[in-house]
Amino acid sequence: MTQIAWEKPENTSEEAIRSGVQWKYLIGLIVLFIGIGYLIMQGTVSGARYFISVDELLNGDYVGKTVRISGAVIGESIRYDPQNLIIDFTIANIPNETKDLARALHEAVYDPKATRLAVHVRNQVKPDLLQNEAQAILTGKLGTDGVFYATEVLLKCPSRYEEIAPNQAIADPLARK
16 A cells, blocks of 8 residues: 655745735735725715805806705795796805804895806706795706706705794794794
8 A cells, every 4th residue: 555645845934824924914904994094085075065055166166067055045036847847946145154044045035146046957846845045955967058957956944944032932832833
């Protein structure tokens, strides 16, 4: 009978193999952490603000890019075609930072100097909250014709921003209705 014995080659040391494997893991982990850090930074930078103002949209390079904007709905400009599900209206610029949103919406609608933007929405039923002085948060693209083509419409009712004294809310919660 023949005996077969396996022997390790003499030119490969066990320490050299272990150090090579360790370096591969270390480089892999570094690449992984850099990738995760990059994704976190991109998410933080792009999601830092929920929307931009009408002024920022018109003064920036946003034509053809999907953005989310906010403005005050000008009630007299609302046009709705129920057969074709087309809504056209105009929004006015509201400041980014404001303490009293109801007042800011009202002032934006009635300020003739406020920047205005025409909005066009297709394939959507007219929302009940689409009314004068409502805050509109719109997702869509600014066309080369200066019209904002919205694909998503979120409206906030202006009456919800009316401030009430705390003692009135406790004494008669139905007094506002």
